[in-house]
Amino acid sequence: MTHVLAIDQGTTSSRAILFDAALNLRAMAQEEFPQHFPQSGWVEHDPADLWSTTAATCRAAIEKAGLRPQDIAAIGITNQRETTLVWDAVTGEPVHNAIVWQDRRTADFCRQLRDTGQDKLITRRTGLLADPYFSGTKLKWILDNVEGARARARRGELKFGTVDSYLVWKLTGGKSHLTDATNAARTLLYDIHKGRWSTTICEMFDIPMAMLPEVRDCASDFGMTRPDLFGRPIPILGMAGDQQAATIGQACFAPGMMKSTYGTGCFALLNTGHKAVASSNRLLTTIAYQFDGKPTYALEGSIFIAGAVVQWLRDGLRIIRSAQETQPLAETADPSQNVILVPAFVGLGAPYWNAECRGAIYGLTRNSGPAEIARAALESVGFQTRDLLEAMQADWQDAGAAATLRVDGGMSASDWAMQFLSDIIGAKVDRPKVRETTALGAAWLAGQRAGLYPDQAGFAEAWALERTFAPAMKAADRDARYAAWKRAVAATLSV
DSSP: EEEEEEEOOOSSEEEEEOOTTTSSSEEOOOOOOOOOOTTOOEEEOOHHHHHHHHHHHHHHHHHHHHOGGEEEEEEEEEEEOOOOEEEEETOBBSOOOOOOOOOOHHHHHHHHHOOOOHHHHHHHHHOOOSOOTTTHHHHHHHHSSTHHHHHHHHTTOEEEEEEEHHHHHTTTTOOOOEHHHHHHHTSSSSEETTTOOOOOHHHHHHHHHSSSEEEEOOOOOBBOHHHHHHHHHBEEEEEHHHHHHHHHHOOOOSOOOEEEEEESSSSEEEEEEHHHHHHSSOOOOEEEETTTTTTEEEEEEEESSHHHHIIIIIIIIISSGGGGGGGHHHTTSOOOOOOEEEOOOOOTTTTOOOOOOOOOOEEEOOTOHHHHHHHHHHHHHHHHHHHHHHHHHHHHGGGGGGGGEESSSEEEGOHHHHHHHHHHHHHHEESSOOOOOOHHHHHHHHHHHHTTTTTHHHHHHHHOEEEEOOOSHHHHHHHHHHHHHHHHHHHHHHO
């Protein structure tokens, strides 16, 4: 048993990655699945797609690596967070499509929570904001809108879970209804200070607590896979939400260390140690990871649209055929034009948290074209990251918190985007040799639990740098560009 299988179930695709005993990537399989948009602002996944692509990519990765099931010591799971599923406790059949973290259908209910002041209790207990982003209001919507769902839930006939819980349920043949502390902390239902589901919030949302999964450490026993799936039962020993798994994979184990992951969205986490730092700048207080029943906390800033803005260039505007074309196109942009894109396609995340505003482009001239829009799209990710870092520094009150930012995710492969990021935040940006840090974090959790991988200190020592990007933009230019971005955001929010 010399390998670990990491399942990375994301927003637009499912992936399975095999790591060997030295934490080297041996094989990977990936499969995209459709996105469903029933109404404006609504985003859904077919649960059957989540499961079928996960199972298929696991088998494909094992076959590609030329391994036998006996060679795999454990499975680690990482997943898109907040995406919400409800299924039959006996058959496992979902009662509704999965409601994706990007979905905004519960904006009116969240506004009611804020108008009545109930959001303050939610924030104190969960570290989160009353926003449609999180799972709790999505769960309430399903119970409110699927005929008979709440009555069935009260009778114990339905189970709730985020994607990790659903996959564990499917992998174990319905024997495990579990989650880990990082995913529980994103539901809006979990008291991150007491380490348990909040009875008060569940009553507020009229959610029967019997449908909630048991919460465990990130490295724990989550059950054995069905023997027929891979040829023999394999233990599931690690679990963390995707951004927490990336934090682990980047070895951000010391307070003050930061990472930013650029996938569909962008998510920056600052390790604050065993202290849960309450944000005064509309950031989230969350759990970075939990071992031996002791949580390590983090401040998190969430950007809803990062890599998705490149998908929009491809699928919406159709000015590129593939993501790889974005950088060379942006490099041809007219430097005298200052086109700014605010990609609020599903509202703005931290530190603005406005679900109603929508995207806008500023500074267009008759000479503006695909190159200028492509450049503005890439720059928007850097500008939004600076928004997060400034808010984090204000909350953490440590000027050195952003001295270096560790990056990963698909967009981190763009040298142009990472150089602009370094320029606009005025700090070094470190890109690791292993960019699959989300899967790496999940693999390390499972492999360390299985006795195959080193402890935290050994894992941190093995972290390897591929390239550092250092700021080259003049401070005056940096501040002027950022001031223009802030004006554009203010105009977008005012519409």
